Amino acid sequence: MNMDIGRTLVCFSGGVDSTGALLKLIDEGKNPVAFWCDYGQPYNEPEKEAVERICKKLNIQLIEAILDLSDLIAIGGKKFGHVFPARNLMIASIGLCFKPKEIVLAGLCDELVVPDKSLRMYDEFIKYFEIPLYSPFVNMTKTEVLCVWKAKWDKYLNAKETVSCYSNNGDCQDCSSCAKRKVAFVASGYTNQYPQVFTNQHELIEGHWFSRVDIFQYERRTDMLIALSKYQEKLTPKLQELVSYNCQKYKEEIDKRKNQLNELKEQ
Template identity: 30%
Template sequence: MQNRLRGACLLLSGGVDSALTASMLLDEGAEVAALFIDYGQPAADAERSASCDIARTMNLPWRDLTVRGLLVQAAGEIPGRNDLLIASASACFPHHDVALGVHAGTGYPDCSPAHRQAWQQLLDVQHGGTTRLLTPLIDLTKGEVFALAARAGLPLDKTHSCESSNQPCGTCRSCKDRESIVARA
């Protein structure tokens, strides 16, 4: 393909999923630029700090984008969130691949292979087939993601998982996933 840049814009939220995605892309030799999006999520401050720390640890260029006006509930599914993230990455980094750390097991439509395929078609229309949507974790469960992240030696202490607040709340889905996986490890 002509004018194909090999860079990838990774949506780096500062959680384990996006950190592992970064590590996998770097292992494949991709040039990765990190994008953090503050869309008004309750844990935005902790996520921003974790995202920045992880980018620094991995030597990734880091940018942030602030989006206001969404009504974000305390935790759980945010319908259309990944649409917002992918569209923002595509607009902020045209001619880059877009990488997103979605994984299996959530049941959310915007984490599904069908969603990935539909977005790939849209990116093909927009960028003439030069932009891939990279979702290397899409078939992995959360437990498998944690196991791979631990095996890769990722700085898990730098990640932030809680969806509800800047301190782990202990009750949201992400806190429970993290606790149960750490307890089994």
């Protein structure tokens, strides 16, 4: 497939972060190309549907690369307990074939934990490949991206059209990805509906999340508490207790965070 040399290539998965990156570039008057890789990931079907639907709506060129690595993914899962180590590096490297001006890999500030989606990766990619790789959201969380989205990009696309779910139907409301996504949607005020995943995944939230609430980054902690407290009466009794206790404990932080988010929405 041909692509004009010198355009920005966005590694695209149909989720909030990479779609937000496309919208930011469009809003700045640029003409990005979306790049999606079907490498045999377990949730590739809803992803494919989403990336094609979104690019069509935004009238953006989409390049799809297909390489079936599902056997290797199964081995990697067993060996490293990880869906696919270094998949971001692989996707970005394939993107180099199209000789873009730059490559966007939309990592959020609280998610830069894997080596190939980290500040070091953004720093060093250019040294080896001579093309810059960056994230426009390197200082932002998903909640903050959605605040800006509501204020500036809603005219292009509703954020609910994005997909990021570890199941084959794209919006199971019963996985950790859905839970994280809904925290951001509720905390940002993008939606005003109780997300069923807060009930379905209560064990994950009560156990895995709240056991680490004190060591979470400030943004992650406050966003989670803001989102859960909004629908406190619908939560399980145990979750209600955890939310009340921590909302009191972190009251000042939460107030500060709410102000920050409101400022982003008023841009």
